[in-house]
Amino acid sequence: MATPLQHDPAVTPHSTAPEPVAEEPKGSKRPIILVILALALLVGGYFGWQRYQFSLAHEETDDAQVEGDVYPIIPRVSGPVLDVKVADNQRVKKGDVLVTVDAADYQQRVNAAEAALAAARANVVAARAGVGTAQANVSSARAAIGVSAATRARLEKDLKRSKFLRQQDIIPQSEYDAVQASLSSTSAQRATAEQQVLVAQQQVAAAQQQIAVAEAVVKQRQADLENAQLQLSYATITAPVDGVVSRKNVQPGQNIGPGQQLMGLVASGNTWVIANFKETQLENMRVGQPVTIEVDAYPNEEFAGEVQSLSAATGARFALLPPDNASGNFVKVVQRIPIKITLTKTDPEHPLRAGMSVRAIVKVK
Incomplete structure (x- = not known):
C-alpha cells in the first residue's frame, strides 16, 4: 500500500500568502488643500483689493x-x-x-408778384413825371408874374405920360381911361399869376408824395415777390446736413x-x-x-x-x-x-x- 506524499509548506512553489501593504499616514492631503485655499484667498483678495481701489477712483x-x-x-x-x-x-x-x-401753384404766384412789381415801378415813373410837370407849371406861373410886372411898369409910365397929355388936352379922355384900365388889368393878372405859383408849388409837393407812395408800393410788391419765390423754393425739400x-x-x-x-x-x-x-x-x-x-x-x-x-x-x-414730493406719501x-x-x-x-x-x-x- 503506497504511502501518501506530504508537501512541505516551506518548499511549495506557489505561495498564496498576501504581501504586506504600506499604509499612507492620515492627513497627508490636507496641506495641499490648505495651500490651494490660501492661493485662492490671496488671488481673490488681490482682485478684490484691485476692484476696491478701482471703485474709489x-x-x-x-x-x-x-x-x-x-x-x-x-x-x-x-x-x-x-x-x-x-x-x-x-x-x-x-x-x-x-x-x-x-410747384405749379407757387410758380403762378411768383408770376403774379412779378407783374404787380412791374406795375408798381411804372407808377413810380409816372409819379416822377408828375413832379416834373408840376415844377414846369411853377416855372410858367413865375414867368407870367415877370411878364405882368414888366407890363405894369410900362403901363405906369404910359399912364404918367397920358396924364400929362390929358392935362394939356392933347389926348382924349377915352385914351387916358384905356391906359388906366390896362394898368388895373395887369395888376389883376399879376395876382392871378402869384396864385398859380402857389397852386403849382402845392402840386409839386403832392407829386413828390405820390413818388413816396409809389416807392412804398414797390417795396411791398418786392416783398411779395420774394415771399412767393421763397414759397416756390420750399417745394424742393433738401437735406439740411450730411446724414x-x-x-x-x-x-x-x-x-x-x-x-x-x-x-x-x-x-x-x-x-x-x-x-x-x-x-x-x-x-x-x-x-x-x-x-x-x-x-x-x-x-x-x-x-x-x-x-x-x-x-x-x-x-x-x-x-x-x-414728481411733487409735497403731495401724498413721500x-x-x-x-x-x-x-x-x-x-x-x-x-x-x-x-x-x-x-x-x-x-x-x-x-x-
Whole structure:
C-alpha cells in the first residue's frame, strides 16, 4: 500500500500568502488643500483689493446710451408729392434733394408778384413825371408874374405920360381911361399869376408824395415777390446736413402739408453719450474728466471720451409729470443726473449709432 506524499509548506512553489501593504499616514492631503485655499484667498483678495481701489477712483453706470442729432424732415408748403429721391438708410449730403412737391401753384404766384412789381415801378415813373410837370407849371406861373410886372411898369409910365397929355388936352379922355384900365388889368393878372405859383408849388409837393407812395408800393410788391419765390423754393425739400435717411413715410402722389414729418435724417459723424449717474456718484465728478465707454454692440472694443457737461436738473424734472414730493406719501428715491460725454476718438470700423446701449466709466480721481 503506497504511502501518501506530504508537501512541505516551506518548499511549495506557489505561495498564496498576501504581501504586506504600506499604509499612507492620515492627513497627508490636507496641506495641499490648505495651500490651494490660501492661493485662492490671496488671488481673490488681490482682485478684490484691485476692484476696491478701482471703485474709489472711478464711477460707472450702464444706464447710458449713444445720442445723435436727428433732424425731422418737415415740409413748409402743401401739395402733392411729385418725386421722392431717397430710400431708407441711404446716405445723403447737405443740399441733396429729398422730396419734390408740385410747384405749379407757387410758380403762378411768383408770376403774379412779378407783374404787380412791374406795375408798381411804372407808377413810380409816372409819379416822377408828375413832379416834373408840376415844377414846369411853377416855372410858367413865375414867368407870367415877370411878364405882368414888366407890363405894369410900362403901363405906369404910359399912364404918367397920358396924364400929362390929358392935362394939356392933347389926348382924349377915352385914351387916358384905356391906359388906366390896362394898368388895373395887369395888376389883376399879376395876382392871378402869384396864385398859380402857389397852386403849382402845392402840386409839386403832392407829386413828390405820390413818388413816396409809389416807392412804398414797390417795396411791398418786392416783398411779395420774394415771399412767393421763397414759397416756390420750399417745394424742393433738401437735406439740411450730411446724414442717413431713416423712417421714410412719404410716397409719390401723396398729398402733404406743413408740419407733417416725412422722414428723419440722422446726422453722421456727430454722436455723444448721455449717461445717467446716480446723484450719490457726482461728488467728485467734474467737466473734462476722462471716460471709458464700453458699447454692448462691440464687446471687445473700448472708446475714449470725456465729461463735457452735467445737467442742471435731474431727469425726473423734465418728465411730462414731474414728481411733487409735497403731495401724498413721500418715498425717497435716488435720482439720476444726465451727464453728456463727448468722444475724443472715433473708430470708423465701429460706428456708433444713436440709441445704442453703453457702459460709461468716469475716472474721478
